[in-house]
Amino acid sequence: MKTDQLLTRRRALIAGAVAVGAAGTAGVLAAGQGEGPVRPAAPGPGAQAHRPLKPSAYRLQPLTGHGAPRTGPGRTPVRREPLLRLTGRGRVMVLTFDDGPDPRYTPDILDTLAKYEVRAMFFVCGEMTVGNQDLLARMADEGHEVGNHTWSHPLLTRLTRRRIRSEMERTSDVIEEGWGERPRWFRAPYGAWNRAAFQVGAELGMEPLAWTVDTLDWTTPGTGTIVERVDDGAGPGVVVLSHDAGGNRSQSVRALRSYLPQLLDAGYHITVPRRWHA
Structure with a gap:
């Protein structure tokens, strides 16, 4: 399954997945992650708004202090909710x-x-990398982080543990082949997590990452709406969800060209998580 077919599958499954995903993320918010995105503070009187920093001050610097240390050599902790x-x-x-x-x-x-x-994270589907290994190689060359988004973008809560492992493991294998390393992060399709997904992900050495701000760009709401959602949700530690496949993503492309320089001019550090071995 490729490109636009992913959108058809998404629409067929989204109703049930939203409920599952919302239940998972609500637990994290209740545990002290905050009730919503943090808005940037307004500049005080006399302050220079949107004053850019030097590139070395915020670009290409890995994010530190996230998550918990491994529980032992080569082991990743099993979480109950995604970050x-x-x-x-x-x-x-x-x-x-x-x-x-x-x-x-x-x-x-x-x-x-x-x-x-700047660097970003790409959660790729294994089947989408077939014939596109050059793009994974480019991500590696340009310092981006590549995460695991399963092979065929299924609803994990409807799969057996064995199928979940197959979806994740095959994708980790193809990422290693094209990107050069096995992924250290994974994201459940539709945001639908369950215990088996957390356990299998940890067994494969990956941390689960969700998001703070959902642009809902897959609904093609308009470039301006996507930009507004990112601007409104911007804040320290925020993880923004967008898409580069699964349908017509021209709005997502145009929106990035608009909001990225705005975020940088506002002094945000756009970065990627530090890898475990770094």
Whole structure:
């Protein structure tokens, strides 16, 4: 299954997945992650608004202080909920893109990220990497983090543990082949997590990452609406969810060109999580 077919599957499954995903993320918010995105503080009287920092001050610097240490050599802790935001010093944010890579849209997103010298996270579907290994190699060359979004974008809560492992393991294998390393992060399709997914992910050495701000760009709400959602939700530790595949993503491409320089000019550090071995 490729490209636009993912959108058809998404619409067929989204109703049940939303309920499951909401239940999972609510637990994290109740545990002290905050009730919503943190808005940037307004500049005080006489302050210079949107004063840019030097590139070395915030670009290409890995985010630190997230999560918990491994429980032992080569082991990742099993979580009960996905991480919704990442902690670190300063006004840090993470941009993530799901469902790709797609040769129609992913290169444009990579071009924009390269223009502003920032790194992002790409949660890729294994079947989408077939024939697009060059895009994974480019992500590696340009310092982006690649995460596991399963092989065929299924609803994990309807799969056996064996099928979940197959979906994740096959994708980790193809990521290692094209990106050069096995992924350290995974994201459940539709945000539908369950115990088996957390356990299998940990067994494969991956942490579960959800998001703080959902642009809902897959509904094609308009470029301006996507930009507004990112701007309104911007704040320290925020993880933004967008897509670079699964349908027509031209609005997502145009929106990134607009909101990325705005975030940088406002002093946000657009970065990626530090890898375990770094």
